[in-house]
Amino acid sequence: MDSLGSLNAFVQAAEARSFTVAGRQLGVSSSAIGKAVARLEERLGVRLFHRSTRTITLTSEGALFLERCRRIFCEIEAAELELAQSQGAPRGRLRVSLPLAGMLMMPTLSAFMRAYPEVELDLDFTDRLVDVIDEGFDGVVRAGEVSDSRLMSRVLGTFRLLLVGSPDYLARRGVPRRPDDLKAHACLHHRYATNGKLERWPLRRGRKDVDLPTGAVANTIEPLIYMAEQGLGIACLPDFAIRRQLAEGTLATVLDDHVDHEGTFRMLWPSSRHLSPKLRVFVDFLAQNLFPA
Structure with missing residues (x-):
């Protein structure tokens, strides 16, 4: 059981790249994790981690040992799961x-x-x-x-991605009939959090991209839903996110025949x-x- 504890300390430290985080996950101090790993290294006769004052990284032997340890814990988990399934x-x-x-x-x-x-x-x-x-x-x-x-x-x-606006906004600004009509509208854009680029609106290919104006930009979907419901512009949103709004009529789709998307x-x-x-x-x-x- 002590060996399994050391192996678990090693796996947690390797996956977290930190004795401190591993200790927090296992409910012990970082020094206890360090000592368990040191005992394991001594017993195996190999160095499992390169250590510095700020980080730990696996040695080549440590990387090989980590894969083997993962298999061991997978087998233990499988055995526990078989029992758990029988328990309900x-x-x-x-x-x-x-x-x-x-x-x-x-x-x-x-x-x-x-x-x-x-x-x-x-x-x-x-x-x-x-x-x-x-x-x-x-x-x-x-x-x-x-x-x-x-x-x-x-x-x-x-x-699917849909282009939507509130009935109040569409009554004030007009319903776009062609993609080019969007140039006269406030377009609410989603910016990818990972690369900072604006998400492209999926207007059908085979025509030149429309240079869409920018009414507002957000890197999450919820603010765009709110702004569209408040009549501040037209947004491009996933259908699963606006089911309620479409059903209640607080948002309406536009340019359905010109939008081509399925995710x-x-x-x-x-x-x-x-x-x-x-x-x-x-x-x-x-x-x-x-x-x-």
Whole structure:
């Protein structure tokens, strides 16, 4: 058991790149983590980390050992999962990364928490491209294609981008009939938090891009929804984020025949890990409730 404790201290330190963070995660001091790793290095006869006053990095031997340790803990987790499945309800901590737009999924996430109270959600909202394995996530929700062979994936659903404005704004400024008409409107733009570029509005190809004016810019979706509802301009927004507004009539779509877009949300998780009961029910719940047919 002492060996497993040392291995766990090593894995946590390696994934966090910090004895302090590893200690916080395991509820012990950073010095206790350092001593456990030192005992492990002494027993193995190799150096696992390069240490400096500010950072720790894996040696080549440490990187190889980390992969082996991950397999060991995966097998232990698999054994525990088999027992957990026989005991009934999914339980435990589930660490998931979601895009910033995932804040708009909160009604679905809240419904999941009510349905599975023994699953503890640890949610990280960011548009940064996280490393699912190295950063220790159970899974991530992302839009777009998957190119990482280390990951398994499941499609949660599809969404479309729509151009919308409030009925009051469209009554005052007129309903655009052609993309060029947008030049006379206040356009509310989304700026990507990762690269600072404005998101391109998906007007149909085969024609010159329209040089859209800028009424306002925001790097998250929620302010754009609010500004559009307040009659401050036309915004390009994902349909799942404005279902209620469209149903209640506080927003109306424009230029539907000129907009060409379909995106896909996927759940990704490490292929080396078993799909645990808590992750399986989470994926199923999002697929069934986030994008209902």
